[in-house]
Amino acid sequence: MSFSNKDRKIHAKDGNNFPVDPSADTEATFAVIIADALRRDFGSTPAHVKHIARLTGANMRTVGNWLSAKNGPNGSSLVVLMRHSDEVTMAVLKLSEREDLQRAVSERKILKELRCVLIAALKYLPLD
Numbered sequence: 332m333s334f335s336n337k338d339r340k341i342h343a344k345d346g347n348n349f350p351v352d353p354s355a356d357t358e359a360t361f362a363v364i365i366a367d368a369l370r371r372d373f374g375s376t377p378a379h380v381k382h383i384a385r386l387t388g389a390n391m392r393t394v395g396n397w398l399s400a401k402n403g404p405n406g407s408s409l410v411v412l413m414r415h416s417d418e419v420t421m422a423v424l425k426l427s428e429r430e431d432l433q434r435a436v437s438e439r440k441i442l443k444e445l446r447c448v449l450i451a452a453l454k455y456l457p458l459d
Contacts, residue, residue, distance in 0.1 A: 359400075361426060366400035368422035369412070387411045 373379045375398045383394045387408040396402045404412060412419045417440065424433045 362397070362400040362403040364422045364426060365403050365409070365412075365419065366398055368416065368418040369398055372416040372418040383412075386415055 369375075369383065373383055380391055380394050380398065383389075383397075384391045387394070387404070388411075389397075389404070389408055393402070397404055403409075409419070409423070413423060417436075420436065421433060424430075424436065
């Protein structure tokens with residue numbers, strides 16, 4: 332049996348380990364960190380898998396592989412996920428070792444929440 336060019340690369344089954352080189356370790360770390368971020372933000376129920384699949388245009392099986400950290404999302408899917416998930420954005424910034432941007436995003440999020448609380452509190456202050 333021969334595989335076509337469209338077939339996916341074959342993965343090793345559980346229990347079969349290949350020697351780890353630095354690039355493989357980075358890819359595994361990427362998949363685990365993104366999977367954790369996705370589960371924190373979206374959960375891993377079938378409804379959430381469908382939601383992520385609709386957002387990214389990816390197959391549900393592909394999204395399941397992302398959530399189980401077998402694979403990580405490709406570039407375009409990652410950008411879409413970052414657009415919809417603060418957790419994924421923070422995970423990417425952490426992986427890229429951009430603590431300055433991480434702090435800026437965190438501060439912006441806190442200021443946005445504070446602004447909403449202050450606006451809501453203004454309704455109850457007297458106009459004197």
